[in-house]
Amino acid sequence: MPAAGQYSGETDMNDFIIKGDIIYSESLTELKLCPDSYLVCTDGICRGVFERIPEEYAGLETVDDSGSLVVPGLSDLHLHAPQYSFRGMGMDLELLDWLNTYAFPEESSFKDREYAGKAYSIFAGDLEKSPTTRACIFATIHPEATMMLMEMLEKTGLRGFVGKVNMDRNSPDYYVEKSAEDSLSATVRWLRDSREQFRNFQPVITPRFTISCSDDLMNMLGLAAREFNVRVQSHLSENRSETALVKELCPWAGHYIDTYKRPGLIGGSMPSVMAHCVYSDEYELQVMRDNGVFLAHCPQCNMNLASGLAPVRRWLDMGLNVGLGTDVAGGATLSIFRTMMEAMQTSRMVWRYIDSSLKPLTMEEVFFLGTKGGGAFFGKTGSFESGYSADLLVLDESGMRHPQPLSLRQRLERFISLSSSTDIKHKYVQGRQLF
Amino acid sequence: MPAAGQYSGETDMNDFIIKGDIIYSESLTELKLCPDSYLVCTDGICRGVFERIPEEYAGLETVDDSGSLVVPGLSDLHLHAPQYSFRGMGMDLELLDWLNTYAFPEESSFKDREYAGKAYSIFAGDLEKSPTTRACIFATIHPEATMMLMEMLEKTGLRGFVGKVNMDRNSPDYYVEKSAEDSLSATVRWLRDSREQFRNFQPVITPRFTISCSDDLMNMLGLAAREFNVRVQSHLSENRSETALVKELCPWAGHYIDTYKRPGLIGGSMPSVMAHCVYSDEYELQVMRDNGVFLAHCPQCNMNLASGLAPVRRWLDMGLNVGLGTDVAGGATLSIFRTMMEAMQTSRMVWRYIDSSLKPLTMEEVFFLGTKGGGAFFGKTGSFESGYSADLLVLDESGMRHPQPLSLRQRLERFISLSSSTDIKHKYVQGRQLF
Numbered sequence: 001m002p003a004a005g006q007y008s009g010e011t012d013m014n015d016f017i018i019k020g021d022i023i024y025s026e027s028l029t030e031l032k033l034c035p036d037s038y039l040v041c042t043d044g045i046c047r048g049v050f051e052r053i054p055e056e057y058a059g060l061e062t063v064d065d066s067g068s069l070v071v072p073g074l075s076d077l078h079l080h081a082p083q084y085s086f087r088g089m090g091m092d093l094e095l096l097d098w099l100n101t102y103a104f105p106e107e108s109s110f111k112d113r114e115y116a117g118k119a120y121s122i123f124a125g126d127l128e129k130s131p132t133t134r135a136c137i138f139a140t141i142h143p144e145a146t147m148m149l150m151e152m153l154e155k156t157g158l159r160g161f162v163g164k165v166n167m168d169r170n171s172p173d174y175y176v177e178k179s180a181e182d183s184l185s186a187t188v189r190w191l192r193d194s195r196e197q198f199r200n201f202q203p204v205i206t207p208r209f210t211i212s213c214s215d216d217l218m219n220m221l222g223l224a225a226r227e228f229n230v231r232v233q234s235h236l237s238e239n240r241s242e243t244a245l246v247k248e249l250c251p252w253a254g255h256y257i258d259t260y261k262r263p264g265l266i267g268g269s270m271p272s273v274m275a276h277c278v279y280s281d282e283y284e285l286q287v288m289r290d291n292g293v294f295l296a297h298c299p300q301c302n303m304n305l306a307s308g309l310a311p312v313r314r315w316l317d318m319g320l321n322v323g324l325g326t327d328v329a330g331g332a333t334l335s336i337f338r339t340m341m342e343a344m345q346t347s348r349m350v351w352r353y354i355d356s357s358l359k360p361l362t363m364e365e366v367f368f369l370g371t372k373g374g375g376a377f378f379g380k381t382g383s384f385e386s387g388y389s390a391d392l393l394v395l396d397e398s399g400m401r402h403p404q405p406l407s408l409r410q411r412l413e414r415f416i417s418l419s420s421s422t423d424i425k426h427k428y429v430q431g432r433q434l435f
Numbered sequence: 436m437p438a439a440g441q442y443s444g445e446t447d448m449n450d451f452i453i454k455g456d457i458i459y460s461e462s463l464t465e466l467k468l469c470p471d472s473y474l475v476c477t478d479g480i481c482r483g484v485f486e487r488i489p490e491e492y493a494g495l496e497t498v499d500d501s502g503s504l505v506v507p508g509l510s511d512l513h514l515h516a517p518q519y520s521f522r523g524m525g526m527d528l529e530l531l532d533w534l535n536t537y538a539f540p541e542e543s544s545f546k547d548r549e550y551a552g553k554a555y556s557i558f559a560g561d562l563e564k565s566p567t568t569r570a571c572i573f574a575t576i577h578p579e580a581t582m583m584l585m586e587m588l589e590k591t592g593l594r595g596f597v598g599k600v601n602m603d604r605n606s607p608d609y610y611v612e613k614s615a616e617d618s619l620s621a622t623v624r625w626l627r628d629s630r631e632q633f634r635n636f637q638p639v640i641t642p643r644f645t646i647s648c649s650d651d652l653m654n655m656l657g658l659a660a661r662e663f664n665v666r667v668q669s670h671l672s673e674n675r676s677e678t679a680l681v682k683e684l685c686p687w688a689g690h691y692i693d694t695y696k697r698p699g700l701i702g703g704s705m706p707s708v709m710a711h712c713v714y715s716d717e718y719e720l721q722v723m724r725d726n727g728v729f730l731a732h733c734p735q736c737n738m739n740l741a742s743g744l745a746p747v748r749r750w751l752d753m754g755l756n757v758g759l760g761t762d763v764a765g766g767a768t769l770s771i772f773r774t775m776m777e778a779m780q781t782s783r784m785v786w787r788y789i790d791s792s793l794k795p796l797t798m799e800e801v802f803f804l805g806t807k808g809g810g811a812f813f814g815k816t817g818s819f820e821s822g823y824s825a826d827l828l829v830l831d832e833s834g835m836r837h838p839q840p841l842s843l844r845q846r847l848e849r850f851i852s853l854s855s856s857t858d859i860k861h862k863y864v865q866g867r868q869l870f
Contacts, residue, residue: 088852
């Protein structure tokens with residue numbers, strides 16, 4: 001592969017120029033607005049955005065999306081594929097009761113190959129059409145169904161991570177792994193098989209959360225994460241009853257985060273991602289900062305399950321890695337654009353009711369979180385700066401008529417608030433066009 | 436018109452039977468679920484929902500919507516038609532700054548006939564396609580543009596109220612009426628003209644809010660409301676800075692509500708509707724209950740503009756009249772289904788952060804608020820009980836695939852969470868099919 005700026009002159013399916021109204025984040029507060037500009041992609045990598053096509057790229061095919069907004073693909077740092085089937089239902093309970101009443105019974109049905117196939121094909125099809133290009137996904141405890149999900153996702157051309165879930169305690173009889181050893185050995189087999197079989201989607205070690213995993217299992221998973229050099233995803237400090245139960249279960253842990261830290265589930269050579277962190281205190285946030293953990297902010301789920309309002313401004317002020325998650329099906333929709341809007345709303349309620357020193361998030365900031373912020377978990381993704389993966393969306397604004405002229409910034413702002421998860425005209429991942 | 440139960444036997448465009456999966460509210464907590472049933476409508480009025488077609492209606496045409504959900508049309512108790520053009524934008528300010536920065540400049544441009552025509556035709560077209568059948572709408576201070584809006588809405592077949600806005604103080608030079616007298620005389624002319632000209636949409640007296648209206652103007656509008664026997668709509672206790680400014684402007688008023696009560700803008704023979712009421716205290720709520728005021732709960736706007744979380748459970752416990760409002764463009768979308776979801780979310784945050792004795796709202800309750808609760812402002816609308824107006828929606832669930840069987844209740848629940856404002860297959864208002 002030629003290095004950036006040394007384009008070889010040959011074109012293939014990953015080499016092209018997109019012309020359109022291009023927007024991307026350079027930093028948390030800096031939005032680049034490039035009307036009627038050219039985004040050059042070669043070998044699946046962005047080479048920059050230009051007002052005119054640079055001479056060295058003059059031979060490339062230009063795809064004309066003039067008049068359309070072109071933005072980086074969005075990253076969803078936290079969602080549960082098997083829960084997609086009951087999205088938008090069962091919002092009348094708090095987390096622990098919700099898991100027992102809705103999530104566990106539904107997830108247990110994925111031991112049935114046929115049902116899993118039917119449900120996951122709907123999920124994979126809808127995720128393909130959504131604004132998400134990179135995702136970090138929970139499956140169930142079933143290795144077979146998890147492989148099936150990975151196979152379906154692999155074919156979409158999207159990229160990301162999928163985790164077979166680990167659960168060996170405090171789980172219903174019909175949905176639990178027999179022992180820590182059983183859980184580990186199933187996980188190791190699945191890790192090996194899936195690493196070999198898939199390229200776009202890679203395995204991520206996925207202890208459901210501390211409540212569902214014995215100390216023994218956590219220790220084994222920490223060793224596996226190091227041995228296989230894979231990432232880890234889990235839940236942290238989402239809900240008051242959850243944090244109280246963790247205290248009971250792990251009296252040795254000063255803080256919830258210690259139950260991941262001690263077994264080495266954070267702080268390895270690969271980044272970990274923790275969802276929610278609504279109730280993470282200063283210590284927990286510092287530990288996450290020092291260990292390069294990504295925080296997946298899931299504002300809709302936190303409202304739906306009455307968990308609370310996460311103080312994202314504080315995380316940003318501390319310099320933490322932050323991205324967004326739809327958290328399907330604690331959240332109902334697959335659109336990270338909608339999550340951006342909900343992140344703004346949540347930050348306003350944090351400012352109003354929790355701490356008025358925590359300034360509400362701006363549109364620029366939530367757009368950064370949904371693109372470059374969360375995208376960093378997957379490598380150089382979520383921006384159009386030179387060297388970033390050519391993950392991009394051409395947006396469909398046709399359903400959002402307006403009588404007045406709008407700036408590029410205004411068009412992006414209203415797209416965040418008004419779009420549904422199917423308002424995407426074209427989608428490319430690492431230079432490959434999905435549709 | 437024959438009385439209920441005494442159907443004459445003749446059929447016309449308003450006489451038909453719809454077959455489908457029918458759902459409606461009988462009360463705040465009772466949802467009627469009628470799979471594969473028949474809703475009989477004659478003379479634009481519902482005659483009941485039946486498992487089999489009653490003999491007396493055997494001659495009526497049956498429209499077969501088997502397999503589709505059929506629900507009452509939704510009522511939007513509060514929205515601003517001229518703000519629709521900037522929906523989803525400018526969410527970075529609190530109410531008073533937001534008005535001066537975004538709302539007033541945009542509204543002022545409706546003095547231009549051509550611009551108003553262009554903008555209102557987009558609004559009326561989108562409202563027609565939305566789940567709303569009845570609406571209570573703010574226009575601008577311009578009588579001519581307001582008449583134009585009413586004419587466009589009249590043609591859609593929707594029903595409701597439109598208000599020419601009154602503003603004679605604390606408003607920018609470019610968007611204010613010259614004096615209380617000028618404001619009144621323009622309003623009276625518009626009241627006469629519009630009452631004569633339109634049938635589906637009727638005028639409603641619309642002092643913007645106390646900050647924008649002098650005591651003199653409020654007194655005159657109170658007299659006009661009585662003389663013309665029309666309804667009143669306004670804003671109340673939405674935002675902390677707003678309530679503080681009202682205290683300054685009206686030192687004579689013990690409570691914000693008194694600035695509407697003393698001039699007779701609530702408590703007349705027609706009900707008034709007050710939007711927001713986030714900060715209404717016990718006294719204010721009691722005054723509204725004693726005067727039959729409707730409270731328009733606008734949860735999305737209250738989050739977008741950082742106003743706060745309205746304690747709707749308290750209102751319901753006190754027996755107040757409550758409905759929902761999208762509050763476009765403090766709110767971004769026209770869908771009261773989405774407002775239902777946001778009302779649930781807001782109630783969870785109220786329970787979590789403000790008062791844990793205020794139980795979160797259920798799906799049944801928010802569905803009631805968006806149908807029969809708010810619908811009562813418009814007469815007997817928002818239910819399928821015998822005698823109610825035949826306002827109904829046939830829902831389009833095709834974009835919400837699922838692998839498992841779902842109950843009617845679950846299908847309604849997910850439609851509330853997942854639908855966009857265009858997922859409506861057919862819509863009828865007072866028995867007339869709009870599409």
